[in-house]
Amino acid sequence: MPRMKPPDEAPPTSSPGALDGVRVLDLSRVLAGPWCTQTLADLGAEVIKVERPRSERHPGGDDTRGWGPPFLKDAQGRDTAEAAYYLGANRNKRSVCIDIAAADGQALVRRLAARCDVLVENYKVGDMARYGLDAASLLGVNPRLVYCSITGYGQTGPYRERAGYDYAVQGAGGLMSVTGERDDLPGGGPQKVGVAVADLFTGMYATVAILAALRHRDATGQGQAIDMALLDTQVAMLANLGANYLVTRQAPRRAGNAHQNIVPYQVFEVADGHLILAVGNDTQFERFCRVAGCPELARDERFARNAGRVRHREVLVPMLAERLRTRTRVDWLEALEAAGVPCGPINDLADVFADPHVRARGMTVTMAHPLTPKLELVASPIKLSATPVTVRRAPPLLGQHTEEVLLEFDLSREEIALLRARAVIG
Numbered sequence: 001m002p003r004m005k006p007p008d009e010a011p012p013t014s015s016p017g018a019l020d021g022v023r024v025l026d027l028s029r030v031l032a033g034p035w036c037t038q039t040l041a042d043l044g045a046e047v048i049k050v051e052r053p054r055s056e057r058h059p060g061g062d063d064t065r066g067w068g069p070p071f072l073k074d075a076q077g078r079d080t081a082e083a084a085y086y087l088g089a090n091r092n093k094r095s096v097c098i099d100i101a102a103a104d105g106q107a108l109v110r111r112l113a114a115r116c117d118v119l120v121e122n123y124k125v126g127d128m129a130r131y132g133l134d135a136a137s138l139l140g141v142n143p144r145l146v147y148c149s150i151t152g153y154g155q156t157g158p159y160r161e162r163a164g165y166d167y168a169v170q171g172a173g174g175l176m177s178v179t180g181e182r183d184d185l186p187g188g189g190p191q192k193v194g195v196a197v198a199d200l201f202t203g204m205y206a207t208v209a210i211l212a213a214l215r216h217r218d219a220t221g222q223g224q225a226i227d228m229a230l231l232d233t234q235v236a237m238l239a240n241l242g243a244n245y246l247v248t249r250q251a252p253r254r255a256g257n258a259h260q261n262i263v264p265y266q267v268f269e270v271a272d273g274h275l276i277l278a279v280g281n282d283t284q285f286e287r288f289c290r291v292a293g294c295p296e297l298a299r300d301e302r303f304a305r306n307a308g309r310v311r312h313r314e315v316l317v318p319m320l321a322e323r324l325r326t327r328t329r330v331d332w333l334e335a336l337e338a339a340g341v342p343c344g345p346i347n348d349l350a351d352v353f354a355d356p357h358v359r360a361r362g363m364t365v366t367m368a369h370p371l372t373p374k375l376e377l378v379a380s381p382i383k384l385s386a387t388p389v390t391v392r393r394a395p396p397l398l399g400q401h402t403e404e405v406l407l408e409f410d411l412s413r414e415e416i417a418l419l420r421a422r423a424v425i426g
Helices: 032-042 103-113 135-141 166-172 197-220 230-236 239-248 282-292 295-299 306-311 313-324 329-338 349-354 356-360 402-408 413-421
Strands: 023-027 046-051 071-073 079-083 093-097 118-121 146-151 224-229 265-270 273-278 364-369 372-378
Touching: 023 032, 023 103, 032 046, 032 093, 032 118, 032 146, 032 197, 046 103, 071 372, 093 402, 103 135, 118 197, 135 146, 135 224, 146 197, 166 197, 166 230, 197 224, 197 230, 224 230, 230 239, 265 313, 273 313, 273 329, 282 295, 282 306, 282 313, 282 329, 306 313, 349 356, 402 413
Parallel strands: 023 046, 023 118, 046 093, 118 146, 146 224
Antiparallel strands: 071 079, 265 273, 364 372
């Protein structure tokens, strides 16, 4: 009799994943770690998500399971216990409930780590050492292990014991000092970015680091420890603004929707709303001026080169703003696109997911979930020709795969029953 496909499993694909055969033990929660491990899973890795069992004092699992509304709706349209936040970072994983605060739970994690290629954790500095699950201990068990720690401030330095939160790191790492409207304008003041970019960038940098460490491991047979910090990542992602400061020793300030180094490169009001004008070079500025009916500005020595436009932005931008307010958004976008001038609308998320290009690029994915026949999620942006990203499993229910995974690691049903009776697993 043919094997029945479980409800959370996507149809098999003929192409192997780039990370087929890589097994990841995921002891991370919330966003930075799960974002990293979801990326690895999308690329074909087997990811085992270790979560806290339910108890009288704790609902169990990744905290983001309860970070709603919104929550996943079941087939009858009722809210489930699965928050959309959790669903967005945990597909292609299996969930195993283990109490790592218990000695038997620690022994079980060591047993799993001995047969894994990668371990990802984001506990506070020192927590894993107290459990005997730190990098030194587990590399002693499995010298080929790639052990990735993700914390707010890293394993070293005076802030290492601080809890790390994206919001605090956006502030401490300088991002909020350059995000938001100028202080002297309405609405001025520091702003955080609308998504948790320090978490997300750290997850992506962690993915890169893990892949580099796996290549080294495959070449030498030696695993290693990776120390990822949200603050380090936030400082690195300042990019050109960080370089600007190091060259000038002058801290850049908030510029609202304008660019620090390019003019005109900002949001402008038009007759029926707003649009983005992103003139990246002098040729594009000349084209824009022709479309806008002011070719003389491109010949003005103050504005002909970008450096001049930056120096004289307080003169130029009001002149452009006056012209842009005379026509509608559609009129401007059609004319500027035809002339090869970079521009674009400001979409809300309804516009984004209805956009024909976004749809053509396959940026949503639909799968069955144990609680509903149809779950739609944002897809991976990674496009590989020979080893494409695959969606094999919906985000798991808490402890959905505990017994399945432990049997694969050669625990007997009797051992599993005993661990469950002691509340070590769930």
